[in-house]
Amino acid sequence: MEYSRITNINNPLFKQMHQLMQDVFPPEEVLEFDLWKEPLEDPGIRVFVAVLDGKVVGATEYRYYEDFNVAMTDFTIIGQAGLGIGPFLAQKRLVDLHELAAANGKTLSGMFAEIYDPYRVDHYEFGGVKPMDPYVRREVLAHLGYKRLDFSYVHPSWNNDGEAVTGLDLCFLPMDVEAHELETDLIVKFLKRYYTVLPSRPESWYTMIENLEAKEKVDLLYF
Template identity: 70%
Template structure:
């Protein structure tokens, strides 16, 4: 299996990856094909696919913020069972991020991820791919070390229609597994930076960020 970075919309592997995304994720979570041009060419956004026998069987997008010394996992897709795609992507991503932090003269602080809560929202079938089942994904992320930030989380729809998307938790995987809180100002800075690309912010999101701004720290709980 190969771990290949995609940096241009005209890469034939991107069309396969985008098709896989549409099969797996709900529409409001998938950026339109043409809108991927700038993100793919942005050196800070890292999009990799797992390629097996010429086919895209998995993908992951993530980024590293040198000033905050944290990463964000945008998504991870396991497109085929029985190949160890999930572990392959996780290990390759971790190695890459640790190297990026080292180049920045630091030891990686941790990694954010938006995590579906199937106990609240059950309609996401994720294309019928069993490893993508939200119950399975949540347990896998827990095993990796992700924890749940203790506040009611919403995010702006990626369709940029001003709607708030709920049914997720903002997760964080501290590199120190004993860490049980996260600085609130770090969360606020991260969220504002991450969603700066979407001009249409729902009021629920603005209210959430304002409430976080009044806090010193946020508890990290088990998933």
């Protein structure tokens, strides 16, 4: 299996990856094909696919913020079970992120990720791929060391229509396994930076930010 970076919308592997996203994710979570041009060319956004026999069988997008010294996993896609795609992507991604942090003169402090809460959202099939089932994914994140940030999370729809997407938790993987809380200043700065690309945000998103700004720290909880 190969770990191949995509930096151009004309890369033949990107068409396969975008189709895989449509097969797996709900429509509001998939950015239109043409709108990927700038993100793919952005050196700070890292899009990699797992390629087996010329076919894209998995993908992950993530980014490293040098000034925050944290990463964000935008998504991980496992195209089919039984190939070890999940561990392959997770391991390759972490090696890459540690190298990016080292080049920044630091040791990676942690990584954000979003995850559906299957107890609130249970109607998505995720392409019928069992490893993508929210119950399974939450268990995988828990085993990797992720913890749930203790606040009601809202994110703007990737359709950029100002609609709120709920039923998700924002999680964080601390490299310090003993960490049990996270400073809200980091969370707020990260969220404002991350969603700059979506100018149309619901009022509930701004309310969430205001509530966070009123606190100093947020607890990291087990799933």
